[in-house]
Amino acid sequence: MTEEMNKRLILEQQTVIERLCSSHRNGRIGHAYMFDGERGTGKEAVAIFFAQLLLCSNPENSVPCETCPSCRRVSSSNHPNVTLIVPDGQDIKKEQMSKLVYSMTKKGYESGRKIYIISRADRMNVAAANTLLKFLEEPEGDVTAILLTDSYQSILPTIQSRCQRVSFLPPSREMMIDRLVEKGITPSMAATVSMVTANVDEAFRLAGDDQFAQMRKTVLKLVEASDRHVHEALLFIQSEWVPLFKEKEEAESGLDLLLYAYRDVVASKADLQSTAAFPDQHELFKGLSMKMTYSRLSANMEAILQAKKQLHGNMNRTLLMEQLVLSMQEGLLVV
Numbered sequence: 001m002t003e004e005m006n007k008r009l010i011l012e013q014q015t016v017i018e019r020l021c022s023s024h025r026n027g028r029i030g031h032a033y034m035f036d037g038e039r040g041t042g043k044e045a046v047a048i049f050f051a052q053l054l055l056c057s058n059p060e061n062s063v064p065c066e067t068c069p070s071c072r073r074v075s076s077s078n079h080p081n082v083t084l085i086v087p088d089g090q091d092i093k094k095e096q097m098s099k100l101v102y103s104m105t106k107k108g109y110e111s112g113r114k115i116y117i118i119s120r121a122d123r124m125n126v127a128a129a130n131t132l133l134k135f136l137e138e139p140e141g142d143v144t145a146i147l148l149t150d151s152y153q154s155i156l157p158t159i160q161s162r163c164q165r166v167s168f169l170p171p172s173r174e175m176m177i178d179r180l181v182e183k184g185i186t187p188s189m190a191a192t193v194s195m196v197t198a199n200v201d202e203a204f205r206l207a208g209d210d211q212f213a214q215m216r217k218t219v220l221k222l223v224e225a226s227d228r229h230v231h232e233a234l235l236f237i238q239s240e241w242v243p244l245f246k247e248k249e250e251a252e253s254g255l256d257l258l259l260y261a262y263r264d265v266v267a268s269k270a271d272l273q274s275t276a277a278f279p280d281q282h283e284l285f286k287g288l289s290m291k292m293t294y295s296r297l298s299a300n301m302e303a304i305l306q307a308k309k310q311l312h313g314n315m316n317r318t319l320l321m322e323q324l325v326l327s328m329q330e331g332l333l334v335v
């Protein structure tokens with residue numbers, strides 16, 4: 001991860017940062033923290049930031065200076081007082097924990113606090129968790145544990161109860177779009193995938209996925225086709241929609257995207273300044289919004305939601321889509 005991205009992640013977690021900095025300011029550093037939050041919320045970046053703060057030789061206002069030798073060694077993973085544990089294969093094993101406990105208790109360290117960061121702490125196997133638990137029960141000296149997890153409920157309750165829980169919220173949609181664009185995704189694709197998922201990694205993967213790009217295109221074509229002759233729209237369903245959205249999950253994603261498209265049409269009609277799911281389709285949606293009343297638009301959206309429900313009732317998917325198109329066609333006013 002680049003330094004720039006780390007900075008951004010830290011900026012996005014101001015509440016968490018403020019809490020950690022104030023515990024430093026008040027001299028109340030905990031023995032163990034549990035950072036929990038989805039992947040991509042910056043837990044690792046904040047853990048490094050916190051380790052820097054705890055070891056910095058010249059913190060200003062409880063913020064690490066980032067220039068002293070100590071800060072630099074933490075950020076380049078070269079500080080002897082900071083140990084990072086990651087799963088060895090599938091899980092974190094007992095031997096890893098025994099080694100960790102030994103190194104945290106032995107002498108010969110540089111002065112100052114010792115910190116260990118356990119990434120994916122939910123992957124500790126039972127023996128490893130029990131070894132850690134014993135250590136957490138009898139904290140020795142200036143040692144701080146930072147456990148990271150995206151699955152808090154998978155952590156043993158006995159370990160949960162010994163850690164201060166620090167929750168990382170996912171970034172806002174606007175922040176997420178900025179981050180995706182920074183990673184080279186087009187603003188229009190970033191806007192769409194950020195509607196589909198709140199997980200930045202997953203959004204990034206989707207944005208680069210050819211099938212998803214094809215789905216996006218096909219959904220927009222359906223919105224356009226619904227504006228034309230009914231036969232054309234039905235033909236489109238058979239020739240393009242059904243072959244692409246084969247699996248139930250895909251069909252569901254397709255209907256979700258269709259719903260977001262009509263949401264955009266409504267926003268466009270109302271001149272709302274909300275962030276569109278398909279900002280590149282402004283012209284098309286504006287044109288549609290002039291042909292449709294609010295009540296028809298909401299009837300269309302209801303029809304899409306209804307179709308989603310029927311999808312789970314295992315209704316024939318071609319039939320389901322044909323019905324949907326027919327009911328949406330009813331909604332167009334003749335102008």
Ligand SMILES: [Zn+2]
Binds near residue numbers: 055056057058059067
């Ligand atoms: Zn420093």
